[in-house]
Amino acid sequence: MQRIELAENYEISRVIRGGWQLAGGHGAISADEAVADMVAFADAGITTFDCADIYTGVEELIGRFRLRYRDLHGQDALNRIRIHTKFVPDLEVLPRINKADVEGAIDISLKRLNLDCLDLVQFHWWDYAAPKWLETAQWLLELQNAGKISRISGTNFDTDHVRAIIQSGVPLTSIQLQYSLLDRRPEKQMVTLAADHGFSFLCYGTVAGGFLGDRWLGEPEPGHPLENRSLTKYKLIIDDFGGWDLFQHLLVTLRKVADRHQTDIATVASAAMLTKPGVAAVIVGARNRDHLKANLAISDLKLTEQDQADIDAVLAQAHNIDGDVYTLERDREGRHGMIMKYNLNKGE
Known part of the structure; x- marks a missing residue:
């Protein structure tokens, strides 16, 4: 498993669980x-784990894993484990x-994860109309200075808001964002901002909820309702990308590669996303270790x-998806959609 220095003295695996x-x-x-399963991932080299305070029960599970890994392999091995959580304040708060x-x-989060200092906290803000997002970033900086947070990052902020956070004096280590062959919105502005200010990308959605997989090669366009919210979300991205026919052309090309x-x-x-400027790692969703071998193959x-030329030839035919990072999602969801997503992330 490839590793990368995300910040000074802070190394992660290039595939994140x-x-x-x-x-x-x-x-x-x-x-x-x-x-x-987490022990198996860490033993195989995927030593970085992503979670959130809003993911019901997950921080507690990872806290149990940390103690188990220390018991199995000792403190030095545990020190290679990195836990990236998210601070997601309640929508109504x-x-x-x-x-x-x-x-x-x-x-x-510290108590759940059995940590004295959180490795990396990714800040999410549901609604830009609620104006305290910048003050909240400053409070996170104060907690970093107090020794409760090692590194501050963000997730699903657009370029203007990331720029404002940085200009306010809050140093961001990374941004977690949706970035895939289908969704290249970060390349509009965020890539340049990242290069100028030295933060990296942690990418989710690289397989578009499973759409970018052999399962959908040659399949007819699915109708609604789709199986789950994730497929519904990424089907909209496929529509914005250029539609089902162009998507199938991309799958055929990826199959040849x-x-x-x-x-x-x-x-x-x-693997294609790991070649993109600014990308430090990709995040793979996993309920168990069934796909661990394939996950390990990504960085190899x-x-x-x-x-690359074959892939780029298809991407050159794609539409330019409107908006900046996560702009479409905020516009599409509205307040009702945000409440639904908030409850979904909580497992309700």
């Missing part, structure tokens, strides 16, 4: 099996949030110039 699939609402899981609310949430490397479409789609795959 996502935690959302372990949250409530995704089906029953065994806590013991979930912890064993945003208009009246204060520093005590922020510190209270951080303290809860995969054949050259004796791998699968999803691995190629994720080296695309050739011909591979």
